[in-house]
Structures are given as C-alpha cells and as structure tokens.
Amino acid sequence: MITKNVFIGWSFITVASLMICLFYFYPMVQALIMSFQSGAGTNLKFTGFENYARLFTDPTFISAVTNTVIYLLIQVPVMILLALFLSVLLNDKKLKLKGLFRTAIFLPCVTSLVAYSVIFKYLFGVDGIINMMLMKVSLISEPIEWLTDPFWAKIAIIVAITWRWTGYNMIFYLSSLQNIDQSIYEAAKIDGASAIQQFFKITIPMLKPIILFTSITSTIGTLQLFDEVMNITKGGPGDATITISQYIYNLSFKYTPDFGYAATVSYAIVIMIVFFSIIQFKVAGDKK
Structure with missing residues (x-):
C-alpha cells in the first residue's frame, strides 16, 4: 500500500527522473545506436563495427587523440600542482x-570561454x-610564431x-585546507616537522580525496577541450592543435555531415575517460 509520504516522495523525484531520462540517457542510447551507422547527413544505414575500425586508420582522429593526450599529460599535473601551491599560500x-x-x-574561471580565448589569441599574436x-627583456630576438608553429601553438593552448x-x-x-584540524599541524611543529614535511606528510594525505576528484574532473574537461582550440588556433596549423571534440564538430558541421562516425568518435572520448579515471584511482590507491 502506498502511503502518503511515499507518494509525496515519488512526486518530487518523478519529474526530475523523467527529465534526466529524456535529456541524458535517451540521447546517450541514441548516440550509441548511431555510432553503428554510417552515411551522409541523416541518410544512415547500419554498418556494424565499421566506424570503430575506421578510428584506427583515421589520421585526423589519431592526430586529435595525440594532441588531446599531450594537453592532458602536461596541463593537468601542472594545474593541480599550481592550484595546491596557491591554496597553501592563500590559507596562511x-x-x-x-x-x-x-x-x-x-x-x-567565471569569464566567458569565447571572450577569454579571443583575448589569448591576440596576446599570443606575432605583434x-x-x-x-x-623581446623587451631580451629573452627572444624575434617574435615567436605562437599560433602558426605546431609546438608553440600547443604551448599557447596549455597556458590558456x-x-x-x-x-x-x-x-x-x-x-x-580550512577543514583540517590545526592541532595536527601544531603537533607536527612540536615534533620538529618542517613546513615541507608538513605539506607532504599532512596536507597531501588529508587532501587525497579532493586531489583525486579534481584530477578526474580536470581529465574529463581536457578530453572534452573545444572552445580554446576552436577560438585560438582553429585546430591549426594543419591539425597540429586539433582536439577530439573539435574533430567531432568538424565531422558534424564543417565537413560533409557524418553523424554516425561523429557519434563513434564521441564514444571514443567516453572510453578514454573511463581508462584514465581507472588509472588515477589505481595510482591514488583508492579501493572504493
């Protein structure tokens, strides 16, 4: 028998659950089905695993994956360490x-993605x-081609x-940090622990769950990187800075529309997110 409290509870979550199913799970399932289809525009036909096999021979996709992984392996650790350093300083x-x-x-992080990307494009321009x-401080003798050189273009994206x-x-x-009991640090000081020892023996272990969380969310964000590359370099020069998300956009709206293959590339991101998340859990030693 359905009680009044149960009815009220279900009435609160039913609408939200339906919205989640309609706007999240249904598109996910449709995209998965579409990834097994191929064709121009909406004229799709079932081709099995042909799209997935195509990924391994697609030079543009391989370039996109390579660039995205480079951003991930360089930018995320630098950002995490820099954020940790700044948080400790500002907690003083x-x-x-x-x-x-x-x-x-x-x-x-609250500024417009497009606005700040355009600003960085001008900041890293030749002039x-x-x-x-x-040049003012004599570190270089001539302007660096930040946006037209494959190496420096990646650096500009990472900095942005x-x-x-x-x-x-x-x-x-x-x-x-503000939730860590200060008596722990006071006890460490009494025992003669230096500031560096406190950081590695107390701060890092206490922040381990948060570091894992930010590492995973940053990994997901980097694997889905689009706005900065699209607005700063447009994936160039050539495909030197193209990301997976930009390639999905090109497949869907720039080239002859191939929504089936675009959906396949989208699920490649999902697989990569799962792969890197598992690695981070293993490295962090989280058994849950």
Missing part, C-alpha cells in the same frame, strides 16, 4: 588581503603583448587553459 592566516587574491585567481614583453582552470581547483583545495 598571516597573509593580508587574502580575499582579494582569492577572488583574482578564481575570477578567470601581441607576450612577444613584446619577451591553465590560466582559466587553476583558480577553480584552488577553491576546492582551499576549502578542504
């Missing part, structure tokens, strides 16, 4: 104007302020996404 009770510094570092400053998302991760670490 003796530091003045902490609120100002915290806001300034967090502010980039942009970055080249002007480097690090600038934007470091403050976001810093807030997680900062809030966690």
Whole structure:
C-alpha cells in the first residue's frame, strides 16, 4: 500500500527522473545506436563495427587523440600542482588581503570561454603583448610564431587553459585546507616537522580525496577541450592543435555531415575517460 509520504516522495523525484531520462540517457542510447551507422547527413544505414575500425586508420582522429593526450599529460599535473601551491599560500592566516587574491585567481574561471580565448589569441599574436614583453627583456630576438608553429601553438593552448582552470581547483583545495584540524599541524611543529614535511606528510594525505576528484574532473574537461582550440588556433596549423571534440564538430558541421562516425568518435572520448579515471584511482590507491 502506498502511503502518503511515499507518494509525496515519488512526486518530487518523478519529474526530475523523467527529465534526466529524456535529456541524458535517451540521447546517450541514441548516440550509441548511431555510432553503428554510417552515411551522409541523416541518410544512415547500419554498418556494424565499421566506424570503430575506421578510428584506427583515421589520421585526423589519431592526430586529435595525440594532441588531446599531450594537453592532458602536461596541463593537468601542472594545474593541480599550481592550484595546491596557491591554496597553501592563500590559507596562511598571516597573509593580508587574502580575499582579494582569492577572488583574482578564481575570477578567470567565471569569464566567458569565447571572450577569454579571443583575448589569448591576440596576446599570443606575432605583434601581441607576450612577444613584446619577451623581446623587451631580451629573452627572444624575434617574435615567436605562437599560433602558426605546431609546438608553440600547443604551448599557447596549455597556458590558456591553465590560466582559466587553476583558480577553480584552488577553491576546492582551499576549502578542504580550512577543514583540517590545526592541532595536527601544531603537533607536527612540536615534533620538529618542517613546513615541507608538513605539506607532504599532512596536507597531501588529508587532501587525497579532493586531489583525486579534481584530477578526474580536470581529465574529463581536457578530453572534452573545444572552445580554446576552436577560438585560438582553429585546430591549426594543419591539425597540429586539433582536439577530439573539435574533430567531432568538424565531422558534424564543417565537413560533409557524418553523424554516425561523429557519434563513434564521441564514444571514443567516453572510453578514454573511463581508462584514465581507472588509472588515477589505481595510482591514488583508492579501493572504493
């Protein structure tokens, strides 16, 4: 027999559950079905695993995966370490104007993706302020082709996404640091532990769940990287900076529409996210 409380409870979650099924699970299932189909536009026919086999011989997809993994392996560790360093500095009770510094570092992650990407495009232009400053201090003798050289274009993308998302991760670490009992640090000081020893023996272990969480979310975000590359380099020069998400966009809207293969590439991202998440859980030693 359905009681009044059970009815009220189900009435609260039914609409939300239906919305989740309609806007999340249904498109996921449809995309999975579409990944086994191929054809121009909406004229699709079932081709089995042909699209998945095509991934391994598609040079553009291989370039996109290579570039995305490079961004992931370089940018995520740098961002995590930088966010940890800044959170420890800004958690110091003796530091003045902490609120100002915290806001300034967090502010980039609430700016428009397109707006900040366009700004970085101009900053890293041949006659942009970055080249002007480097030449001013005599670090370079001629402007660097940041956006037209394959190597430097990747560096520009990495700098851009690090600038934007470091403050976001810093807030997680900062809030966690403020929940650590200060008596632990006081006891460590009495035992003669240095600041570095406290950081590695107390701070890092206490922040381990948050570090794992931010590492996984940052990995997911990097594997889905689109806006920065699209607005700063457009995937160029050639395919030197193209990402998997941009390739999906090209397959769907720039080239002759091939929604079936685009869905296959989308599920390649899902597989990569699962793969890297499992690795991070194993490295972190999380058994749950």
